[in-house]
Amino acid sequence: RKEVEQDPGPFNVPEGATVAFNCTYSNSASQSFFWYRQDCRKEPKLLMSVYSSGNEDGRFTAQLNRASQYISLLIRDSKLSDSATYLCVVNLAYGGATNKLIFGTGTLLAVQP
Amino acid sequence: NAGVMQNPRHLVRRRGQEARLRCSPMKGHSHVYWYRQLPEEGLKFMVYLQKENIIDESGMPKERFSAEFPKEGPSILRIQQVVRGDSAAYFCASSPFVTENTEAFFGQGTRLTVV
Secondary structure: OOOEEEOOOOEEEEOOOOEEEEEEEOOOOOOEEEEEEEOOOOOOEEEEEEOOOOEEEOOEEEEEEOOOOEEEEEEOOOOHHHOEEEEEEEEEOOOOOOOEEEEOOOEEEEEEO | OOOOEEEOOEEEEOOOOOEEEEEEOOOOOOEEEEEEEOOOOOEEEEEEEEOOEEEEOOOOOOOOEEEEOOOOOOEEEEEOOOOHHHOEEEEEEEEOOOOOOOOOEEOOOEEEEEO
């Protein structure tokens, strides 16, 4: 079983649509969670951290369910500029001894005009 | 404050040659991470270093690959006797310290092509 699993997509949605991505992780010792965005042939960039209480940043909402080892990202009112690969990331940080980000393979989003 | 700088951006090597990839972390960052991204695949952790120390190299292939982060100068990822399967994008990231929610900032990557 992969450490972090995501549906690779592609998700083809019209502008203005709401789209949700899901991610599961296998290591219950995982400490922190993130969504990164990667544009074609570019470096990954942090989109948002994911907290147990859920967090929202504009059109983006992230949720974490530790009991189910499940992370989600919701994008409302999709824009053409949201087209990218969204990477689910888990940090195996054991009390500061190591800081290892484990990436999912990513979900490709294509927003259509 | 310049971001994470990687060079070269593109590197072409013949099979059997050595590849040296360099990474200068952001100013004030003492933690460096290397990741490899194969075509159409996700990023794979390779190694985590602090100045003069390898902290976690669990993702490094056992042979031909080595990494260092000296007291002075950039971090170096070295691949000896490259093979076609080494062709990939190699990303370096840095962070200022290690806590559970530390953000890692990525460089633009080095695209290695082995011919």
